[in-house]
Amino acid sequence: MSNDAVIDQLNEILKHEWTGVAQYSQASFIIEGQWREVFAEKFQGDAKESFKHAQLIGDKIVSLGGVPVAQRNDIKQSRDLTEVLQNSLAFESKAVEMYEKALDLAEGNRPLVIFLEDILLEEQEGVEEYTKLLRDTQASEQEASQRSAG
Ligand SMILES: [Fe+2]
Numbered sequence: 110m111s112n113d114a115v116i117d118q119l120n121e122i123l124k125h126e127w128t129g130v131a132q133y134s135q136a137s138f139i140i141e142g143q144w145r146e147v148f149a150e151k152f153q154g155d156a157k158e159s160f161k162h163a164q165l166i167g168d169k170i171v172s173l174g175g176v177p178v179a180q181r182n183d184i185k186q187s188r189d190l191t192e193v194l195q196n197s198l199a200f201e202s203k204a205v206e207m208y209e210k211a212l213d214l215a216e217g218n219r220p221l222v223i224f225l226e227d228i229l230l231e232e233q234e235g236v237e238e239y240t241k242l243l244r245d246t247q248a249s250e251q252e253a254s255q256r257s258a259g
Contacts, residue, residue, distance in 0.1 A: 111214070112174065114214050115211065115214045115215055115218075115221070116175035118214055120170060120175065120177065120178045121207060122166055122204075122207050122208065122211060123166045123167060123170065123178050124182055125182065125200075125203065125204060126159045126160075126204075127159075127163055127178075127179075127181035128159075128182045128183075128184055128200075129155070129159030129162075129163075129204075130160050130181075131181055132156075132185060132196070132200065133153070133155040133159060133197070134152070135186050136148075136186065136196075136197070137149045137150070137151075137152035137156065140152070140188075140193070144190055148190065152197075155235070158231065165224075169221075169224065191243070194239055194242050194243050195243065197239045198236065198240060201232055201236045201238075204235070205229065205233055208229040208232055212226065
């Protein structure tokens with residue numbers, strides 16, 4: 110395992126987690142209407158999860174002898190709830206991909222593998238959660254169109 114390659118990938122992950130802190134916080138700030146009651150808190154929770162992951166990854170980068178980045182990528186934002194859910198699913202899916210790549214690089218370092226696997230599980234939960242939320246949306250749209258057609 111090359112330490113530099115792992116540190117580089119962890120820094121890419123850290124950037125992504127900082128992006129999550131900003132993107133989910135922004136989503137929780139701007140959501141209005143009846144769904145605000147449900148989703149403002151949900152998005153805040155996801156922002157906190159990204160921050161928790163950022164803390165874990167930042168600490169690990171220093172442990173491995175690297176310097177954690179303070180930059181983030183551009184965020185995606187929308188006032189359309191379905192679009193926000195789609196952006197969230199894309200965000201979580203990218204996180205899964207990034208942790209899987211880090212796991213490939215960490216091969217042979219058992220503690221690092223376990224550390225990354227624990228976070229990967231939470232990212233996968235995010236993918237599954239947003240997939241289900243979007244499935245419900247599409248299902249109810251289909252139902253509505255079937256009702257009006259029948
Ligand atoms: Fe994360």
